[in-house]
Every structure is written in structure tokens, then in C-alpha cells.
Amino acid sequence: MAVRVQREDFDPGAELAGFSSGKTSVGGICLFVGLVRDYMGHDPRAGAEVHAMTLEHYPGMTERQLEAIEAEARARWPLEDALVIHRHGRLEPGERIVLVAASSAHRDAAFEACRFLIDWLKTKAPFWKVEHTQDGDAWVDARESDEAAAKRWE
Amino acid sequence: MAVRVQREDFDPGAELAGFSSGKTSVGGICLFVGLVRDYMGHDPRAGAEVHAMTLEHYPGMTERQLEAIEAEARARWPLEDALVIHRHGRLEPGERIVLVAASSAHRDAAFEACRFLIDWLKTKAPFWKVEHTQDGDAWVDARESDEAAAKRWE
């Protein structure tokens, strides 16, 4: 189990390799990586081009909330392991923002827990994105679809 | 888009790296890796210890079915990319069996498509496992839970 908040990039392959190494009770690993897109909002034709974004966070509370989310995942599913990595600072399109992963004897638990981790993280971990476009900077609004996704787990 | 059926192991990190490289329209990548467990059946306390398993398959039909499953995923979700790798031959506990991955602008599509790929693969791709235990060899029975998981997508 681990939670990391960092400015630097991470290597999903290396994280994944460490995840299952030497364990013969793991049946499946589910991993999700979130990346910076190059347009604002939901629709690539409607949104302005994003040159970069900056992720602000609340040091201390971020780690505390991520650890609580991971503990909740472990309480709900029989996980062999779980991992959350979230970056902060300035990020350009194509860069990795976040990685969540869960492993279990059975794929159901791995998938569900992985989905839970990202859904709760999106609505509970204190990060805020500001997008840098040619029209200026704009704080990203919270999305109702993210709220709805998180509510499924309540 | 790619489907590979092979005896050799694969490197999930390398596959993942190739998946998102250079794309700035991908918001999320979901990846699942299935591994060989060291016990038979669902419950580690009830099942005999598995020393190894051998995956038999139907060359030709396997590729054909995997390609059809991947095409179906692409028809159902707006994917940026999809990947299926499945091994055959003899495998020991802890070894990787299968990798499925999907990327999309939005995480919903990536998660759903990834789950769909493994659920349909489990009930439609012509692979058969025989487990080698100290009590002898035993063909693995199809599981009703896998049938139920696949039916969700019909």
C-alpha cells in the first residue's frame, strides 16, 4: 500500500512491475493512468486549446485524504495491494497526472477498487487545476459527472 | 489497435508506454493484467496447490475472436486505442497470462471498454486451461460468474 504526491513524473511500467512481483496469490491487476488533454472541457471541438495546466494542492491534507481513500478501498474489497500517485505543479498535454492501481485474487475486486480510487480521488482529494490557454488562465470547474461517479460508491 | 497471441511473456510497462506516447487527446488509460494464481478454484484454502498450468488455444480462431471483441469495444466506446495480448503454453504461478487495455478522452469509456474486453474474452476467446497439481492434471471448468459478467454486456 502506498500513496505518493509528487512534482516529478512516474513510470507506470516500473510501478506495475513492483506491484505483482513475487506474489502468487494475485489473479489480476487493474491500473488507471490519467493524462493531460490539450483542450478545455468535455468536447475537443468546443474547448479552447490548452497549452499547459498547473495543479495546486493542499500539502498535508492531500496525503491524509488519499490515505483515507485507499484505506476505504481496502476495507471494501479483498485487495492484495493498492497504489495512488498524484502529481502537482505545471503539466503539459500528454503528461501523466495520476495513477491508481489495485490488485486482488479476482478481477472484480481489482476493477471495482481501481474505479473507486479514481472516482473518490476526483471529488475528495484537494487538488485544483488551472488551465493555461491563449485566452488566459482559467480554473477548472468541478464536473457534475464526477460527483455522480463518486456518489455511486456511497 | 492490436491483438497478439503469443507464447512469450510481455512487458506491461512497455505496452503502456507505447499506448499513450505522443497523443494529447487521451485523458485516461485503463489496463488489466491477469496472472496465474497458485491454487485451484475460487478459495485458496479449499483448492489444491497449482504448480503450473498449460493454456491450449485454437490458432486462427483465437485471433479472429479477439479481433471481433476488440472491434466490438471500438464500436461501443469512443476509444483512442485498444490492446489485447494473450499468452498460451505452460505458465507458472505469478506469470502474466493476459493484458487488455483501452484509452479514451474520458475515463468512463476507458474503464468500461477494458472491463468489457476481459469479460468477453473470458467467455468467447478459444483458450482452455489445464492445471497441474500434485493430484494430477485437471481441465479448468468454465465459471458461472464469468458467464454472468459477460452477459452484462449483451
Next chain:
Amino acid sequence: MKVLYFAWLKARTGIGEEMVEPPPGTDTVGGLVEFLKTRSPGHAAAFETLSVVRVAVNQDYAGLDTPVRPGDEVAFFPPVTGG
């Protein structure tokens, strides 16, 4: 007609692949199965419980009613257990 067997159907028939010439009028998978059962006690054992046997004609899933004709590739196997 080319017939393939996989997993425990291969173990029971003792054969992975065989070329067969079913009698004239054998035009469905079901008819082919009736013919194959007569080839050996192993074949009969393989097809003893048809509810646990799956079939593919030319590499697509098929049923007992599916038509077959000379030149087809017909495969018999248990429910799949990959992934």
C-alpha cells in the same frame, strides 16, 4: 471435412485433428456429431454430454443446427476458460 478437438475432447478422442468423410446427407453439425460418435469408443465418450460441448464452423461459433458441407473446418471443444 476437417474436424478439430480441443482440451478434454482431444483427450477423449485421442485426436487433435482428423479429416473425415461423413455419409451423404450429413448437412448439419448435429448430423456430423452422430457420425463422429460411431468412429471409436473415445469419440462416443467425447460427445456423451452435448450440453458441455461447444462447436465452431470455420472458426465462428455455431450450433447443432448450423449447416456443414465438404471443405468446412469444424471444431469441438468445452466452454472456454482463458483470460
Next chain:
Amino acid sequence: MKVLYFAWLKARTGIGEEMVEPPPGTDTVGGLVEFLKTRSPGHAAAFETLSVVRVAVNQDYAGLDTPVRPGDEVAFFPPVTGG
């Protein structure tokens, strides 16, 4: 009491972090907000629409009714948008 502001609340107040001494009797987040609004026009602007302001007391999510006392760390920020 330590008060933190993030994202556009930081931009509006012009402050990331400040130490404040609210008047005696300020014993909830709601009371603290009323006090903070009087500190500058930027503060007033930050707290203009409370429905889009989230709060944490000592790094746990809280509400306007949550008790606060001297020594607490209270943070105000918009709904989160990480991940």
C-alpha cells in the same frame, strides 16, 4: 487561528495563508467566515457565494456548523478538480 486559501479563493483574497484572531465567541466555521469577510474587499469577494466554497478544519472536510477554536487550521477552497 491559521487560515488557508486555495485556487480562486487565494486569487481573490490575494493571500495563501494568514494568522487571524477572530473576536471572542467565534466558535464555528460560519462565524469565522463572517469575520473573514470584513478583512478586505478581496475577502468579501472570495466568500460571496458560499455554495461554491468548501472548507476543511484541521485537514478534514467540514461545514459551516463545524466548531473552530484557537490553534485550528481552517482551509477554504473551491470544489476539487484533481485526478
